[in-house]
Each structure stands twice: as structure tokens, then as C-alpha cells.
Amino acid sequence: xxxxxxxxxxxxxxxxxxxxxxxxxxxxxxxxxxxxxxxxxxxxxxxxxxxxxxxxxxxxxxxxxxxxxxxxxxxxxxxxxxxxxxxxxxxxxxxxxxxxxxxxxxxxxxxxxxxxxxxx
Amino acid sequence: xxxxxxxxxxxxxxxxxxxxxxxxxxxxxxxxxxxxxxxxxxxxxxxxxxxxxxxxxxxxxxxxxxxxxxxxxxxxxxxxxxxxxxxxxxxxxxxxxxxxxxxxxxxxxxxxxxxxxxxxxxxxxxxxxxxxxxxxxxxxxxxxxxxxx
Amino acid sequence: xxxxxxxxxxxxxxxxxxxxxxxxxxxxxxxxxxxxxxxxxxxxxxxxxxxxxxxxxxxxxxxxxxxxxxxxxxxxxxxxxxxxxxxxxxxxxxxxxxxxxxxxxxxxxxxxxxxxxxxxxxxxxxxxxxxxxxxxxxxxxxxxxxxxxxxxxxxxxxxxxxxxxxxxxxxxxxxxxxxxxxxxxxxxxxxxxxxxxxxxxxxxxxxxxxxxxxxxxxxxxxxxxxxxxxxxxxxxxxxxxxxxxxxxxxxxxxxxxxxxxxxxxxxxxxxxxxxxxxxxxxxxxxxxxxxxxxxxxxxxxxxxxxxxxxxxxxxxxxxxxxxxxxxxxxxxxxxx
Numbered sequence: 001x002x003x004x005x006x007x008x009x010x011x012x013x014x015x016x017x018x019x020x021x022x023x024x025x026x027x028x029x030x031x032x033x034x035x036x037x038x039x040x041x042x043x044x045x046x047x048x049x050x051x052x053x054x055x056x057x058x059x060x061x062x063x064x065x066x067x068x069x070x071x072x073x074x075x076x077x078x079x080x081x082x083x084x085x086x087x088x089x090x091x092x093x094x095x096x097x098x099x100x101x102x103x104x105x106x107x108x109x110x111x112x113x114x115x116x117x118x119x120x
Numbered sequence: 121x122x123x124x125x126x127x128x129x130x131x132x133x134x135x136x137x138x139x140x141x142x143x144x145x146x147x148x149x150x151x152x153x154x155x156x157x158x159x160x161x162x163x164x165x166x167x168x169x170x171x172x173x174x175x176x177x178x179x180x181x182x183x184x185x186x187x188x189x190x191x192x193x194x195x196x197x198x199x200x201x202x203x204x205x206x207x208x209x210x211x212x213x214x215x216x217x218x219x220x221x222x223x224x225x226x227x228x229x230x231x232x233x234x235x236x237x238x239x240x241x242x243x244x245x246x247x248x249x250x251x252x253x254x255x256x257x258x259x260x261x262x263x264x265x266x267x268x269x
Numbered sequence: 270x271x272x273x274x275x276x277x278x279x280x281x282x283x284x285x286x287x288x289x290x291x292x293x294x295x296x297x298x299x300x301x302x303x304x305x306x307x308x309x310x311x312x313x314x315x316x317x318x319x320x321x322x323x324x325x326x327x328x329x330x331x332x333x334x335x336x337x338x339x340x341x342x343x344x345x346x347x348x349x350x351x352x353x354x355x356x357x358x359x360x361x362x363x364x365x366x367x368x369x370x371x372x373x374x375x376x377x378x379x380x381x382x383x384x385x386x387x388x389x390x391x392x393x394x395x396x397x398x399x400x401x402x403x404x405x406x407x408x409x410x411x412x413x414x415x416x417x418x419x420x421x422x423x424x425x426x427x428x429x430x431x432x433x434x435x436x437x438x439x440x441x442x443x444x445x446x447x448x449x450x451x452x453x454x455x456x457x458x459x460x461x462x463x464x465x466x467x468x469x470x471x472x473x474x475x476x477x478x479x480x481x482x483x484x485x486x487x488x489x490x491x492x493x494x495x496x497x498x499x500x501x502x503x504x505x506x507x508x509x510x511x512x513x514x515x516x517x518x519x520x521x522x523x524x525x526x527x528x529x530x531x532x533x534x535x536x537x538x539x540x541x542x543x544x545x546x547x548x549x550x551x552x553x554x555x556x557x558x559x560x561x562x563x564x565x566x567x568x569x570x571x572x573x574x575x576x577x578x579x580x581x582x583x584x585x586x587x588x589x590x591x592x593x594x595x596x597x598x599x600x601x602x603x604x605x
Contacts, residue, residue: 006162009162018147021208023208024146025140035217035220038212039251039255040252043256060164063182064161066217077257078263093253099180100214103184103187103188108222110191111225119295131464216423219421222421227420
């Protein structure tokens with residue numbers, strides 16, 4: 001399990017994050033912009049058929065980074081278009097990521113209601 | 121002004137006297153922390169697959185778990201401490217997406233539950249959804265056109 | 270008597286600082302000047318519901334302590350000059366509303382402490398006012414949510430970033446004889462835009478304004494840096510301090526070892542992990558009220574210059590990518 005799952009996940013995830021760190025440190029891109037860039041990159045790499053191999057190798061190391069969110073959106077759109085045609089363009093991506101988005105809203109709301117920020 | 125320096129020369133001088141971010145250290149910790157968060161994700165993924173959830177469901181369950189962890193660590197005011205070390209290693213994983221949703225919601229709770237907490241929730245994460253959905257919809261359109269042509 | 274020479278106004282009598290106070294928070298208590306404060310809050314919320322209300326409470330506290338030391342009651346103060354960094358100077362307005370003193374609100378960003386002292390000194394010296402109360406505050410948490418990111422948001426700070434001081438300073442100015450710290454000259458700053466857009470490098474954005482004000486002051490008042498025991502800038506931090514030191518030397522007015530920056534004094538940069546130093550309206554106010562004035566009264570310093578530095582920007586100008594305008598207002602304090 002270590003060699004076949006955990007190590008590839010660690011290496012893949014670490015590498016993606018280190019690439020983002022280079023962009024943050026070496027360019028004027030703010031972290032928020034880098035995240036937007038990476039999610040779009042995830043869609044583009046999936047569309048070009050390049051990201052499946054990364055997911056096959058890295059597992060969660062490829063899907064947990066925000067690039068993986070782009071991957072899920074793109075895969076969802078592929079499925080949507082093949083099942084429903086034109087409406088799938090708009091329904092596929094959000095359908096595939098709906099659970100994640102809803103989880104963010106629900107957990108986010110709960111967390112914010114229950115907790116207040118503190119000064120360090 | 122009487123500093124005998126134009127803007128371009130001043131900005132070049134500022135660049136020279138401003139310390140750069142320690143790239144080597146930042147890279148090491150972003151790799152370590154980002155890799156570690158993904159390894160945790162892999163552990164959950166392994167666990168959900170072993171529960172016979174199926175590949176898609178296990179992947180979804182993993183995302184939900186990681187979002188929950190990111191939200192919980194943010195609510196406990198711990199995620200920013202981790203981010204101080206981890207940098208992009210905490211921003212890029214989906215836990216960072218959760219942090220970017222929870223932190224403004226917490227901060228702007230003082231302006232109320234509707235126009236404060238809820239309205240500010242996606243002030244950082246909203247663009248991720250906007251451009252993610254936009255690019256994937258363009259991809260869908262291209263796919264459809266390719267099918268029909 | 271006021272005497273205008275070039276861009277400097279000299280005050281012959283010089284209004285007296287009748288009372289002053291410095292109020293701080295936890296980080297300020299842990300810093301090297303921790304023992305100099307009149308009051309320290311261990312709770313960053315100061316028992317209030319919001320950060321903005323906490324900042325108001327800190328201003329309230331600074332005012333009551335300074336008034337007490339001056340021996341005046343609020344009704345004996347002719348004008349309140351105060352300011353802060355929150356939207357439309359919210360804490361300042363609420364502090365003012367409780368005092369019943371006529372208010373002239375100020376926005377000078379982090380230069381507000383020097384700006385209020387300069388204006389107050391001119392008004393008192395001219396006889397327009399008998400007394401003036403000058404108050405300034407900032408709070409790390411109100412500034413973060415206003416200008417940067419939510420507190421719980423995971424972000425790394427750049428090495429050039431500065432830390433907003435949580436605290437308030439108040440000064441009661443009045444006429445009168447006797448020994449004490451007096452304001453001897455005022456030189457208001459010209460806003461200067463050198464094209465710096467990096468909000469994590471405010472020292473570099475404000476340093477040219479400090480150099481401009483210093484050189485105008487020394488030239489127009491026919492004085493040199495060696496006439497002063499201590500020369501301070503408000504909150505330039507490490508990078509701005511270096512730029513001012515180097516540029517003043519190039520201008521033939523080396524400030525030397527007597528030059529320090531309040532942002533470098535208020536925290537222990539290494540131990541407290543403060544990156545380039547302290548900043549904010551409260552920075553120069555608490556360092557002046559808590560540390561410098563008491564050392565002047567003790568005879569350590571006779572003549573002190575403070576150039577309060579401010580970055581005249583807004584969250585909107587930052588988002589639109591505009592450059593940061595700097596300003597520096599100078600006051601000369603002396604205790605003979």
C-alpha cells in the first residue's frame with residue numbers, strides 16, 4: 001500500500017503544490033489567481049487527455065489538489081455530453097462536483113456559525 | 121520630488137533592497153505539506169474503496185472528507201498556522217478550497233448571517249467555481265461539436 | 270507666535286503636551302516596549318463584539334488616560350483631532366460621539382498621529398484653540414479584514430510585509446509655561462507616488478515621501494540632522510528605513526545612528542516573527558506616547574523629529590492595481 005498508493009500520492013501532490021509555490025514566489029500572481037489557473041489547467045489537461053495518466057499514477061495526489069477539481073468537472077462534462085447531448089455541456093460538470101460544492105457550503109456554514117476568528 | 125530619481129529607477133532600486141521570498145525553504149515545505157495532505161486523501165480513498173464504495177463514490181467521499189477536514193481545521197483556527205509553513209501546499213489541495221470558503225464566512229459573520237457570512241463565503245472560492253465551470257463548459261461545447269461534425 | 274519659513278512653520282512658544290497615553294494589545298505587550306504602555310489589553314476583542322468595537326474601546330481608553338494625566342476634563346478640550354484606518358474612520362467617530370468634544374476627523378493613513386499633532390499644535394499656538402486632543406488608533410484585526418485577508422485564511426506573509434500595531438495613542442495639547450515636551454515646528458508632507466504597487470512593501474511606497482519631507486524641513490528651517498537627538502519615521506519598517514538612510518545620505522543630509530523607525534522599535538522582529546516590522550496608525554502613536562515622550566521628559570532626548578508616514582491607499586485602489594501614494598508629516602518636539 002505504501003509503495004503503490006501512498007508514495008505516489010505524496011510525490012504527485014507535493015509536486016503540484018511545489019509548482020504553485022514557484023508561481024506564487026516568482027511571479028506577481030496572488031494565491032487566489034494561482035488556484036483559478038490550476039483549476040482551469042485541470043480542465044485543459046483532462047480535455048487534452050493528459051491528466052488521466054497523472055490520476056492513474058498519483059491517485060489522491062492528483063485528485064485532492066484543485067487541479068483535480070478541474071479534472072472532475074471535465075470528466076463530468078464528457079459524461080454529460082455523451083448522455084444528454086447539448087444540455088450535458090452545462091449539467092455535466094456541476095453534477096459531477098455537486099457533492100463537493102454542497103459539502104463546502106454546508107460545512108462552511110456550520111464552521112462559520114460555530115467558530116469566530118482569533119488573533120494570534 | 122527632489123530625490124533625483126525617476127519611477128523606473130526607484131522601482132529597480134526597491135527590487136534590489138527588498139528581500140525575496142525564501143524559494144528553497146518555501147518549495148520544500150509546500151512539497152512536504154501538500155504531499156502529506158494528499159497522502160491523507162489517499163488513505164481515505166483506500167478506506168472508502170475497501171468499503172466497496174466503487175471508484176466514483178469513493179472519490180466523492182474522499183473529497184467530502186477532505187473538505188470537512190479543511191473546514192474543521194479552519195474553524196479551530198489551525199489551518200492558517202499550517203498555511204504559514206505550507207504555503208501553496210495548503211492552498212492548492214481541496215482543504216485550502218474549504219479554508220478559502222470558511223475563513224471569510226467566519227470573518228464577516230459580524231455583518232450578519234445573510235449579507236455577512238453567506239454573501240462573503242465565496243469571495244475567494246467563487247472565482248474557482250466560475251472559471252472551472254466556464255472552462256469545462258467550453259470543453260463540453262467542443263466535445264459536442266466534434267461529435268456532430 | 271507662528272513663523273513660516275519655506276514649507277516649515279516654526280512655533281516660537283510651542284504648545285505643551287499636557288498629557289499622553291499609549292494603549293496596546295498582546296503582541297505589543299510582548300515587544301521590547303511592553304513596559305512603556307499605560308494600558309495593555311490581553312483580549313484582542315477588548316471584551317467587545319467586533320474588532321471595530323474593540324478598536325473604539327482602545328481609543329476610548331487612550332483618551333481617558335491622557336485626559337487624566339493632563340488634569341483636564343473632556344469639557345475643557347476645544348477640539349478633537351482623531352483618525353484610524355477603518356472605513357470612514359469608524360472607531361474615531363464612535364470615540365468622539367461619547368466625549369462631547371467638537372470633532373475634526375482626519376484621514377492620513379498611518380501618518381495620522383503626526384498629522385493630528387501638527388494641526389493641533391498650529392491651532393493651539395495660533396490661539397484658535399486653547400486645548401486640542403489628538404488621538405490615533407489601529408488594530409491588526411480591523412486592518413487585516415479591511416486591506417488583506419480574513420484572519421483564518423491560510424496565507425503566507427512576504428518577508429517585506431509589516432504587522433499592523435494594535436493600539437491607540439492620545440495627546441492633550443495646551444498653552445502654558447513650565448517644563449515639558451513642546452512642539453516646535455510642523456512640516457506637512459507632499460503626497461508622493463513613485464509607482465510602488467506591492468501592498469506587501471509599504472515601507473518602499475512611503476520612504477520617498479519621508480525623504481522629501483525631511484529634506485524640505487532641514488533646508489527650509491536651516492537645520493541639520495545633527496541638531497536632533499532622535500529622528501523617527503512612523504512605520505517604514507526595515508526596507509523603508511534602509512531606503513531613507515541611503516537616500517538621505519545621497520542628498521547630503523545623512524541621518525546617522527540617531528535615525529530609527531517606530532515600526533522597528535515596537536516589536537522584536539526576529540523573536541516575534543514580524544517580518545519587516547510594525548505598521549499602522551497606532552504604531553508611531555504608541556511609540557511616541559509610550560516610549561519617546563517619557564524618555565524626553567527624563568532628559569534622554571532634548572530634540573526629536575517625527576515624520577509620521579502614511580500610505581494613502583484604499584482596498585479599492587489596491588484591487589484596481591493602482592500605485593500606493595505615500596505621505597509624511599513632520600513634527601519637531603523638544604524638551605528643554
